[in-house]
Amino acid sequence: MxxxxxxxxxxxxxxxxxxxxxxxxxxxxxxxxxxxxxxxxxxxxxxxxxxxxxxxxxxxxxxxxxxxxxxxxxxxxxxxxxxxxxxxxxxxxxxxxxxxxxxxxxxxxxxxxxxxGEAIATLAVDEGAAHDPAAIETSVSGGKISGKKTFVHEAHGADLFVVAAKDGLYLVENGAGVTLTTRKLTDQRSHADVTFDGAAADKLAGGGDSLLDDVLDRARVLTAAEMLGMAQQVFDVTLEYLKQRVQFNQVLASFQALQHRMADLFADLAQMRSAVEAGLQAVDSGFGVARAATIAKAEANRVLHTISNQGIQLHGGIGMTDEYDVGFYLKRARVLEASWGSSSFLKDRYASLGGY
The missing domain is CATH 1.10.540.10 (Acyl-CoA dehydrogenase/oxidase, N-terminal domain)
Known part of the structure; x- marks a missing residue:
């Protein structure tokens, strides 16, 4: 820690x-x-x-x-x-x-x-069903940007979009030439496909050729921090439930098989925390950011996926009902796991960073 x-x-x-x-x-x-x-x-x-x-x-x-x-x-x-x-x-x-x-x-x-808090902004990168910053077709000509971005987080409240185009990142205000199409995802948060049709664009000219990668690394680390909080909460709520729920005249937490499952989740959670905190520290220090951010998000994906699944399973049938909160964490988890890189994408990226 x-x-x-x-x-x-x-x-x-x-x-x-x-x-x-x-x-x-x-x-x-x-x-x-x-x-x-x-x-x-x-x-x-x-x-x-x-x-x-x-x-x-x-x-x-x-x-x-x-x-x-x-x-x-x-x-x-x-x-x-x-x-x-x-x-x-x-x-x-x-x-x-x-x-x-x-x-x-x-x-x-x-x-x-x-x-x-006067203005709200969001990052718009992906153009397909999966995260792929190498497949960007959005272009800018004469200071006007054209293209379509998919699954943009918090798009409906945004005053400003930071948009990835073929030749870099651009600032685009929400207004003329910007159209939003709502996408309903399982977490019930704000997501939209955003179409830019000749909207005024102001290029972010600094940061070098790696600007998009640098921003995405920060997105991965910060998203992983939110996922860490979710994983911790699901673990704590599930453990508390096992301590209270009685089956066959025994508290569920007294069953050794369930104790082993919770012990495994505890170890996973500790490893996730280590990876996420290392990613945050790497960004602050400026050393080894790309690898640390990739590991942080990959571990967040793995552990939150496991813990959210186990949270549902260990709650039993009631875990699937709307009355209990645990299901909300699984739904939000699935969206965040796909954001800024799935586990397979991140594994490939880590390998490429190592020259493989």
Whole structure:
């Protein structure tokens, strides 16, 4: 487990307290029941921004705290535990792209708005059914961008899209030339196919040829942090259930076979935490980011998939009902596992990074 400084501990505790008291899973149920395409509570997001969470990775010169990716990961972990629906993750990823590749003018225009919660942004990369940043056909001509992006997270609330084109990343405001088609995924969050038809585009000219890969690595690590919180919560809830549920006049937790299963999950969870925290630390240090981010997301995919499955199985038939929260974690898990790289994609990427 990572060693946190006093400020990071305070940030984690604040996020945990707010998530438990102000954004429990019952709040997600309300968002789901509303049926609104944005699929988040704007008042709750405004509160997150007021607490400084939207500006954790934004430089102080542009209204943020520049507190680092480990600190951001602590917040996402706590929000993942309660399935808090918000565009915070999408906005943080987009902000990282601007911080890495934006001009001073672009940074001055957008980063303060993102850090304050005045604006919401998201990253639009993929154009097919699966994550494949090498298969991009979106193009820009005369400052106008044309193409279609699939499964864009938090698209309905976005004021700004960071869009991957053949020749780099571009900033595109949500307006003329931008059309959204809602995609309903199993997690009931905001997803859309976004079509750009001659929309005005402003290129992120900095960051070098690796800008897209660098941004995607940050997306993978931050997403893995949310997945870590989800995995921890499913484990804790399932363990508590086994301690209370009685079968054959015995508490389920007394059965050795179930004890072994929970022990295996505990070990998996520890390994996942190690990988995710190593990824966050790598981004903060700037050393070995690509490999660490790939491992973090791959382990998050593997472990959350296993724990979410076992959570359902160990709850028995009631785990499949809407009355119990555990099913929501499995549904969100499946969406996040496919985001920014499936397990097979990440294994191939790790091999290629090693020259194989």
């Amino acid at each position: 990572a060693v946190l400084n006093e400020e990071q501990e305070m940030l984690r505790d604040m996020a945990r307290e707010w998530a438990v008291n102000e954004s429990p899973v019952t709040e997600f149920r309300k968002v789901r029941a509303s049926g609104e395409p944005e699929a988040f509570n704007r008042d709750a997001y405004a509160t997150m921004a007021q607490m400084g969470w939207a500006g954790i990775i934004v430089p102080e010169a542009h209204g943020g705290s520049d507190f680092g990716y480990m600190s951001a990961g602590l917040v996402f972990e706590e929000l993942g535990k309660t399935l808090t629906a918000s565009p915070l993750l999408a906005t943080t990823i987009a902000a990282s792209a601007i911080a890495l590749g934006g001009s001073e003018e672009q940074k001055a225009r957008w980063l303060p708005k993102l850090a304050s």
